[in-house]
Amino acid sequence: xxxxxxxxxxxxxxxxxxxxxxxxxxxxxxxxxxxxxxxxxxxxxxxxxxxxxxxxxxxxxxxxxxxxxxxxxxxxxxxxxxxxxxxxxxxxxxxxxxxxxxxxxxxxxxxxxxxxxxxxxxxxxxxxxxxxxxxxxxxxxxxxxxxxxxxxxxxxxxxxxxxxxxxxxxxxxxxxxxxxxxxxxxxxxxxxxxxxxxxxxxxxxxxxxxxxxxxxxxxxxxxxxxxxxxxxxxxxxxxxxxxxxxxxxxxxxxxxxxxxxxxxxxxxxxxxxxxxxxxxxxxxxxxxxxxxxxxxxxxxxxxxxxxxxxxxxxxxxxxxxxxxxxxxxxxxxxxxxxxxxxxxxxxxxxxxxxxxxxxxxxxxxxxxxxxxxxxxxxxxxxxxxxxxxxxxxxxxxxxxxxxxxxxxxxxxxxxxxxxxxxxxxxxxxxxxxxxxxxxxxxxxxxxxxxxxxxxxxxxxxxxx
Amino acid sequence: xxxxxxxxxxxxxxxxxxxxxxxxxxxxxxxxxxxxxxxxxxxxxxxxxxxxxxxxxxxxxxxxxxxxxxxxxxxxxxxxxxxxxxxxxxxxxxxxxxxxxxxxxxxxxxxxxxxxxxxxxxxxxxxxxxxxxxxxxxxxxxxx
Numbered sequence: 001x002x003x004x005x006x007x008x009x010x011x012x013x014x015x016x017x018x019x020x021x022x023x024x025x026x027x028x029x030x031x032x033x034x035x036x037x038x039x040x041x042x043x044x045x046x047x048x049x050x051x052x053x054x055x056x057x058x059x060x061x062x063x064x065x066x067x068x069x070x071x072x073x074x075x076x077x078x079x080x081x082x083x084x085x086x087x088x089x090x091x092x093x094x095x096x097x098x099x100x101x102x103x104x105x106x107x108x109x110x111x112x113x114x115x116x117x118x119x120x121x122x123x124x125x126x127x128x129x130x131x132x133x134x135x136x137x138x139x140x141x142x143x144x145x146x147x148x149x150x151x152x153x154x155x156x157x158x159x160x161x162x163x164x165x166x167x168x169x170x171x172x173x174x175x176x177x178x179x180x181x182x183x184x185x186x187x188x189x190x191x192x193x194x195x196x197x198x199x200x201x202x203x204x205x206x207x208x209x210x211x212x213x214x215x216x217x218x219x220x221x222x223x224x225x226x227x228x229x230x231x232x233x234x235x236x237x238x239x240x241x242x243x244x245x246x247x248x249x250x251x252x253x254x255x256x257x258x259x260x261x262x263x264x265x266x267x268x269x270x271x272x273x274x275x276x277x278x279x280x281x282x283x284x285x286x287x288x289x290x291x292x293x294x295x296x297x298x299x300x301x302x303x304x305x306x307x308x309x310x311x312x313x314x315x316x317x318x319x320x321x322x323x324x325x326x327x328x329x330x331x332x333x334x335x336x337x338x339x340x341x342x343x344x345x346x347x348x349x350x351x352x353x354x355x356x357x358x359x360x361x362x363x364x365x366x367x368x369x370x371x372x373x374x375x376x377x378x379x380x381x382x383x384x385x386x387x388x389x390x391x392x393x394x395x396x397x398x399x400x401x402x403x404x405x406x407x408x409x410x411x412x413x414x415x416x417x418x419x420x421x422x423x424x425x426x427x428x429x430x431x432x433x434x435x436x437x438x439x440x441x442x443x444x445x446x447x448x449x450x451x452x453x454x455x456x457x458x459x460x461x462x463x464x
Numbered sequence: 465x466x467x468x469x470x471x472x473x474x475x476x477x478x479x480x481x482x483x484x485x486x487x488x489x490x491x492x493x494x495x496x497x498x499x500x501x502x503x504x505x506x507x508x509x510x511x512x513x514x515x516x517x518x519x520x521x522x523x524x525x526x527x528x529x530x531x532x533x534x535x536x537x538x539x540x541x542x543x544x545x546x547x548x549x550x551x552x553x554x555x556x557x558x559x560x561x562x563x564x565x566x567x568x569x570x571x572x573x574x575x576x577x578x579x580x581x582x583x584x585x586x587x588x589x590x591x592x593x594x595x596x597x598x599x600x601x602x603x604x605x606x607x608x
Binding site: 202208347351354356358 | 519520530540596601603
């Protein structure tokens with residue numbers, strides 16, 4: 001979620017967003033059944049979806065507009081933001097009985113009972129007059145066939161969806177708008193015998209959008225060109241590594257954003273000297289790569305977990321403040337735990353980092369999450385468990401380009417990456433045994449090549 | 465999945481998604497007002513003693529594997545090493561609040577009982593029924 005700059009950066013957010021919105025609406029009204037919007041990280045994707053939704057509803061083209069997102073949190077966020085954008089239009093949040101709504105949505109529905117509706121049943125929302133109904137794709141998938149067919153459907157975060165999910169929801173509307181970030185990752189499958197889906201036009205295990213584009217190469221595509229989240233120190237790197245077909249730039253000028261840290265307090269040990277050096281490096285250049293000696297504590301190495309926790313902890317103890325083009329940050333703003341996120345590759349690492357934070361007595365509120373779950377979210381500072389750190393050897397999972405891309409593109413100010421010695425060697429040693437499957441599309445990115453380029457960047461910001 | 469199969473649960477313990485402990489005490493009188501409710505309902509509290517620090521952080525959802533009771537880790541505190549502990553043990557006391565499936569406090573571990581607490585949902589929802597017709601997105605474009 002990107003908040004538009006209050007003061008101008010280098011480009012006018014409002015003018016660019018308006019032009020994108022009009023262009024996408026024109027494409028949607030062309031002959032194709034679906035329009036695709038490819039959005040790099042922080043390009044104002046959600047704002048575009050909300051804008052199009054309000055256009056479709058006010059032009060009365062669609063009596064009820066379904067919006068599918070990928071997670072419950074995204075559905076709750078979309079509900080709250082959409083109501084802010086169009087406070088008089090009745091909207092509905094369709095949810096499953098087992099999954100509670102966020103406090104924000106419950107409070108909103110209680111405060112505005114005539115315009116914000118929540119229910120586990122679609123007919124109830126429609127009877128209540130909802131013009132836009134928001135639900136995770138997994139909820140839309142349970143809609144009985146033939147219950148309702150809509151004129152339009154918007155799918156947000158479409159690149160996080162796997163093809164089997166789209167199979168369930170593609171039929172609910174005549175025409176669709178797919179919006180998403182092609183650098184993100186669709187959920188992986190735990191099936192073991194996936195070879196039988198090879199080259200199938202409806203393979204259930206491929207990312208949904210890859211399949212749609214393959215089956216329908218002529219669908220109109222619009223690309224957003226500016227990231228309002230990533231600073232100029234990150235946008236060209238992320239664009240060059242992971243977005244060969246959606247090149248983008250930062251919407252803000254170099255020097256617009258900065259981070260300041262107070263002097264470290266307390267006794268200096270070699271370990272916390274490294275932590276503070278990495279923080280200083282990040283404050284100066286927006287990036288830091290803290291390289292630990294080759295660790296062997298397994299995939300959830302406590303040393304790496306402790307280092308990440310300490311970096312976040314000392315960002316707070318050193319009273320970090322950030323300044324940016326945003327109105328409330330123009331004169332500097334003190335960071336709180338909610339501004340920070342620690343991003344790992346798997347769930348065991350999440351648990352290890354959370355335990356380390358508990359041990360340090362860090363105030364609660366820091367987001368600790370896997371890359372897969374933190375997609376679409378934005379923070380001031382991120383701390384990244386390099387997907388190859390603590391691995392004895394690289395694996396296909398740890399090399400997945402999208403996973404590292406999500407990790408490297410969540411921050412507005414700085415990203416601090418923790419890795420272990422020998423990153424370059426483990427990339428060199430990786431036996432690339434990816435089979436060439438007949439009929440399968442050639443991947444857009446070569447995982448090893450992308451990791452090399454990112455590693456070269458990290459080595460320029462190394463603290464060891 | 466066979467959550468009552470100790471061999472399967474052993475794998476979960478090794479993978480850091482579950483832990484085993486001995487129930488030390490329970491409080492079945494405890495009540496809490498759950499989100500969305502106006503009145504408090506029974507939320508039994510169970511204190512489990514483990515040989516090592518559990519791999520799951522506070523607020524994790526855990527299932528009492530053999531009985532399909534859903535709980536949440538509330539507190540994790542180091543405990544005193546005692547003579548009956550193994551030499552390498554670093555015992556902890558884990559407080560778990562039972563949130564669902566405890567049959568109003570009747571299905572709760574008793575003091576002294578060994579229990580496996582796993583961060584897994586033993587009641588996965590069934591997948592949606594596939595569409596009768598393959599949607600247009602999943603079919604190659606028709607050439608006019």
